[in-house]
Amino acid sequence: MRLLLQRVRRASVAVDGAAVGEIGEGLLCLAGFGPDDGEDLPELPRWHKTIDKMLDLRIFPDEDGRFNRSLQETGGGLLLVSQFTLYADCRKGRRPSFSLAAPPDTARRLFERLVAEAERRLPGRTASGVFGADMDVLLTNWGPVTIMLDDAALWPAAG
Numbered sequence: 470m471r472l473l474l475q476r477v478r479r480a481s482v483a484v485d486g487a488a489v490g491e492i493g494e495g496l497l498c499l500a501g502f503g504p505d506d507g508e509d510l511p512e513l514p515r516w517h518k519t520i521d522k523m524l525d526l527r528i529f530p531d532e533d534g535r536f537n538r539s540l541q542e543t544g545g546g547l548l549l550v551s552q553f554t555l556y557a558d559c560r561k562g563r564r565p566s567f568s569l570a571a572p573p574d575t576a577r578r579l580f581e582r583l584v585a586e587a588e589r590r591l592p593g594r595t596a597s598g599v600f601g602a603d604m605d606v607l608l609t610n611w612g613p614v615t616i617m618l619d620d621a622a623l624w625p626a627a628g
Contacts, residue, residue: 470506470519470579471555473499476528476614480548482598483605490596492546497608498523501555502571502579505621511582515627519620520586528614540591547587550598550606551580573601 474496481491502510510516524541531537540547553576557565570576577600587595598604620627 470510470516470620471501471503472519472523472618473501473552473555474523474526474528474614474616474618475499475608476611477548478609478611480606480608482548482550482596483607484599484602486605489599489604490548492548492594492596494543494611495545495547495594496523496540497548497550497606499550499552499555500580500583501552502576503556503621504569504571506571506575506579508575508578510579511586513627515620515624518624518627519618520583520590522618522623524590526616528616544594546594546596547591548596548598549580549584549587550604551576551600577601 477495477497479493480497481488483489525539527536527539529536529538529540529543529545553567553570556570557567558569559565571579580600584595584597
């Protein structure tokens with residue numbers, strides 16, 4: 470699982486011109502799933518550790534402007550958008566290969582579980598895009614702050 474986090478002043482996602490999710494200050498999370506991410510991923514320690522890391526990263530300013538507050542602490546929103554292109558393989562040629570992305574049915578179920586887990590942890594503060602849809606994502610990146618969380622790199626032995 471790869472999560473690309475962007476600290477935002479605001480973010481929204483639309484499908485066919487209609488807004489389907491939006492937040493004010495918080496995190497936009499582009500979420501992708503890879504070849505080692507199976508249906509059992511939500512039962513594995515790396516799933517929970519990566520979500521904990523996303524929600525607890527101290528990337529929001531305190532009263533002195535230092536990165537000392539997490540999304541949990543600030544009360545900000547979380548906008549989740551599925552993004553299989555996080556697993557693009559650009560080593561050969563000019564057209565990326567997406568063979569490293571999880572199969573669509575698996576990725577859909579994992580994305581739905583991620584949204585449900587986020588809603589459980591941040592009730593009323595979570596929004597999402599539509600899996601597999603052609604989406605327009607608008608954001609005002611704050612900082613800018615953009616951070617990649619790759620569960621395989623963070624927790625290589627965590628299963």
